[in-house]
Amino acid sequence: MKIIIYLTIAIFLLFGSLSYSQSQWEQIRTEHFIVYFYTDNQEFAESVSVAAEEYYDTVAVELGYVRYSNFWKWDKRVKIYIYPDHNAYLLASHQQSWSHGMANYTQKYIMSYVWGHDFLDRLLVHEITHLIFRDFVGFKGEVPLWLDEGIAQWGEKNARVLRTDMVKKLAISKRLLSLDAMMQIDVRSVQNDNKVKVTGLYEDRKNRLILQLRGDELVNTYYLQAFSLVSFLMNRFGAEDFIVFSRQLRDGKTITEALQFAYPTQIRSIDQLEGKWREHILTQD
Ligand SMILES: [Zn+2]
Incomplete structure (x- = not known):
């Protein structure tokens, strides 16, 4: 039937x-x-x-x-x-x-x-x-959602200044998500009225904040940070290395492996990436 x-x-x-x-x-x-x-x-x-x-x-x-x-x-x-x-x-x-x-x-x-x-x-x-x-x-394998949505939002040139400002405000009020949280959360399954606990991005890995966010706040923050992270990598190190990094993730490498392959002398760990990215957000006009 x-x-x-x-x-x-x-x-x-x-x-x-x-x-x-x-x-x-x-x-x-x-x-x-x-x-x-x-x-x-x-x-x-x-x-x-x-x-x-x-x-x-x-x-x-x-x-x-x-x-x-x-x-x-x-x-x-x-x-x-x-x-x-x-x-x-x-x-x-x-x-x-x-x-x-x-x-x-x-x-x-x-x-x-x-x-x-x-x-x-x-x-x-x-x-x-x-x-x-x-x-x-390339199509074989998956890239993390933040990378995919980050690059697509970065393509929206008209919104770059606005998004950069919004991310800076989040950083100042210490409401950014850690990179681990961004890798682990599937925002597509988060409901607006969910209450979610996630680790925040702060000083260093030993001094983690725990953020309590509503579902819609989490999704907005996630998307803004996705944009910000891609902008940082593109602006600081250029498109060629960014594509190399993306292909590593597509092939199933961890973030650390992909970073060490694409940015061997500049970024060797998630800690370094978070640190440099945070500094970049806070020093942007
Ligand atoms: Zn999209």
């Missing part, structure tokens, strides 16, 4: 998504992207196609990905699906109701809907950075 129900759902989903994909989609092709959209949304789709190419250029240059850029051309262009509204997007993507956009790394597409500047200024470059980073670092 269950099998029949699943089959019915599967057939419904298949035909549901086919009817979307075959009927009203129009497209704009650029060098690295194909933007799919509905007739009424031509103007928005044009803005998306222009912004996507600009973001591609800046992110690829900053990450040092340029010489590999043929990967995204011709039949390997990234597809961007722009649904007419939030509901249509949710139906097609099967995401949670708070989701406004998503990227699929392996099949190289981005899905969202017509929703103005927040998409053009923030989410589009966030998702493009995810895709470029994963393409560059």
Whole structure:
């Protein structure tokens, strides 16, 4: 019986998504992207196609990905699906109701809907950075969530100053998480009203603070720190070493092993990374 129900759902989903994909989609092709959209949304789709190419250029240059850029051309262009509204997007993507956009790394597409500047200024470059980073670092194995989300937020150039300020405030009020906590917590399973105890980032490993955070505070802090940690590594040591470090983690190495491999003379332990990162946060203007 269950099998029949699943089959019915599967057939419904298949035909549901086919009817979307075959009927009203129009497209704009650029060098690295194909933007799919509905007739009424031509103007928005044009803005998306222009912004996507600009973001591609800046992110690829900053990450040092340029010489590999043929990967995204011709039949390997990234597809961007722009649904007419939030509901249509949710139906097609099967995401949670708070989701406004998503990227699929392996099949190289981005899905969202017509929703103005927040998409053009923030989410589009966030998702493009995810895709470029994963393409560059490779797909076998997993990278820690903080690394993946850190680099994607770092791609949102417009928000760098704001995020840097927010992290500094957290550091001053001694509310930053330790790196161990960032490696251990799966923020995707944290509920807003959970109360969570985590170790904080403070002076040294012997003088750890224990922080008591609400679920939503923990998630916000985690994301801000993810951004901050990636910014620190990129600014201080450059993109090339950062990619080497990321590939080590992807291959399942511990943070210490990855640090010693990528930054053999500069950072040899988690303690050193935390110390230098904390100092960097506090001394930034
Ligand atoms: Zn993301």
